[in-house]
Amino acid sequence: xxxxxxxxxxxxxxxxxxxxxxxxxxxxxxxxxxxxxxxxxxxxxxxxxxxxxxxxxxxxxxxxxxxxxxxxxxxxxxxxxxxxxxxxxxxxxxxxxxxxxxxxxxxxxxxxxxxxxxxxxxxxxxxxxxxxxxxxxxxxxxxxxxxxxxxxxxxxxxxxxxxxxxx
Amino acid sequence: xxxxxxxxxxxxxxxxxxxxxxxxxxxxxxxxxxxxxxxxxxxxxxxxxxxxxxxxxxxxxxxxxxxxxxxxxxxxxxxxxxxxxxxxxxxxxxxxxxxxxxxxxxxxxxxxxxxxxxxxxxxxxxxxxxxxxxxxxxxxxxxxxxxxxxxxxxxxxxxxxxxxxxxxxxxxxxxxxxxxxxxxxxxxxxxxxxxxxx
Numbered sequence: 497x498x499x500x501x502x503x504x505x506x507x508x509x510x511x512x513x514x515x516x517x518x519x520x521x522x523x524x525x526x527x528x529x530x531x532x533x534x535x536x537x538x539x540x541x542x543x544x545x546x547x548x549x550x551x552x553x554x555x556x557x558x559x560x561x562x563x564x565x566x567x568x569x570x571x572x573x574x575x576x577x578x579x580x581x582x583x584x585x586x587x588x589x590x591x592x593x594x595x596x597x598x599x600x601x602x603x604x605x606x607x608x609x610x611x612x613x614x615x616x617x618x619x620x621x622x623x624x625x626x627x628x629x630x631x632x633x634x635x636x637x638x639x640x641x642x643x644x645x646x647x648x649x650x651x652x653x654x655x656x657x658x659x660x661x662x663x
Numbered sequence: 664x665x666x667x668x669x670x671x672x673x674x675x676x677x678x679x680x681x682x683x684x685x686x687x688x689x690x691x692x693x694x695x696x697x698x699x700x701x702x703x704x705x706x707x708x709x710x711x712x713x714x715x716x717x718x719x720x721x722x723x724x725x726x727x728x729x730x731x732x733x734x735x736x737x738x739x740x741x742x743x744x745x746x747x748x749x750x751x752x753x754x755x756x757x758x759x760x761x762x763x764x765x766x767x768x769x770x771x772x773x774x775x776x777x778x779x780x781x782x783x784x785x786x787x788x789x790x791x792x793x794x795x796x797x798x799x800x801x802x803x804x805x806x807x808x809x810x811x812x813x814x815x816x817x818x819x820x821x822x823x824x825x826x827x828x829x830x831x832x833x834x835x836x837x838x839x840x841x842x843x844x845x846x847x848x849x850x851x852x853x854x855x856x857x858x859x860x861x
Contacts, residue, residue: 508695515684522677533680540687547694554698 501616503563504550509612510566510573511543513605517576520601527588536576543569567613574609577602595646603643607636710757711827711859716749716834724750732856739783739839747837753790753857755827762824762860765790765803769818771854780807780814782845786853790825791834798833801825805853807842824860 518536521528546569550562557565581602585594610632645652712730724735739745755761765788774780790801803819827833841849 502695502698504695504698508691511691512688515688518680519677519684522673522680525673525676533676537680537683537687540684540691544687544691544694547691547698551694551698 501612503559503566503616504547505612505616506563506566506570507543507547507550509609510570511540511547513570513573513577514540514543516601517573517580521580524593527584527590527593539573539576563616570609574606577605595643598646599643603639606639708756709859710759710761711753711755711763711857713857714752714754714832716752718747718750722747722750722837730754735837737786737837737839739786739841739845741841741845742843744838744840749834750837751835753827753833753835755829755831757829759829760826761829762826764821764824764858766821766856766858767803767805767818768854768856771852773850773852774805774816774818775851776815777812778814779849779851780809780816781811782842782849783807783816783851784840784842785838786851787838788855789836789838791836793831793833795834798825803855 514536518533518540521536522533525533546565550557550566554562581594581597584590584597614632709729709731713726713733714730715726722735722737724733726733733751735750737745737747737750753763785804785806787805788803790798790803792798800821800823803821805819806817807814808817809815
């Protein structure tokens with residue numbers, strides 16, 4: 497029998513995302529408040545505590561509840577990644593860095609999260625409707641095109657003006 | 664202060680964060696692994712279980728608690744086929760399609776070969792679907808071969824799993840036949856288990 501994902505996998509993934517955020521923000525520390533990397537370390541520690549509690553109350557909580565609180569933790573981690581992206585783009589006006597962040601951090605982490613959640617739902621026998629699957633593929637395309645446009649906005653301008661790209 | 668100046672240096676800060684990150688990530692992975700190992704078996708109701716059929720009174724059986732086992736007392740007539748149309752049912756209770764198969768438990772059964780076996784011709788178990796038709800691959804037939812002291816019982820093996828739809832009741836039909844001139848009061852014990860795949 498294939499090994500199954502436990503709901504706590506999402507909490508573990510969320511912890512790793514917080515740790516990654518902490519290290520990346522430390523590398524870019526002149527653009528962020530000094531305390532931010534430490535705040536993310538504390539958030540990761542909170543996730544660790546969350547895992548410990550989950551272990552001790554495994555039977556009491558039940559799989560449904562465990563999934564939802566672990567998934568919520570992952571959503572919070574993802575929301576922080578997106579928030580950092582918005583902070584860089586709009587509050588700091590660091591467009592180039594925001595583009596790189598969205599392509600190298602935001603998009604891959606969201607995609608990986610969607611992949612694992614869909615894997616988990618299929619393992620649990622939940623129906624992953626065709627409409628949702630199509631929606632996921634369309635979203636990936638839209639996100640990919642969006643990133644391309646974000647990184648190379650001149651493509652759109654040239655497209656609408658009917659200009660050809662001259663190399 | 665000199666110490667503060669050193670501590671605020673970026674490489675040192677990064678190293679500290681890297682070390683704490685590794686510590687948290689390793690500890691979390693260890694907890695996850697222990698959770699994985701801790702996830703144990705939960706006893707729940709049998710997904711496919713035995714239920715009394717319409718001819719239950721004719722087989723005068725004993726139904727085990729939770730329907731996970733039963734004992735049937737079936738007869739056989741010499742040189743005539745006796746059919747129990749609905750002595751026992753198999754019921755899917757979990758609400759989802761299940762694969763299962765029947766297995767003959769030789770160690771718990773008593774099917775002696777030789778002169779004892781020569782009294783019998785066959786004991787056939789046939790699984791019928793909800794419409795009353797035989798399920799493909801649902802035959803589970805015991806029969807004898809040979810003559811006299813060299814008579815032996817042939818026991819069945821279900822080749823592939825049967826798939827019972829959710830919340831469905833299937834019937835087990837039993838046919839028996841004893842050999843012409845069979846001795847009276849000959850008894851055989853056959854133990855069959857229902858093995859359900861998750």
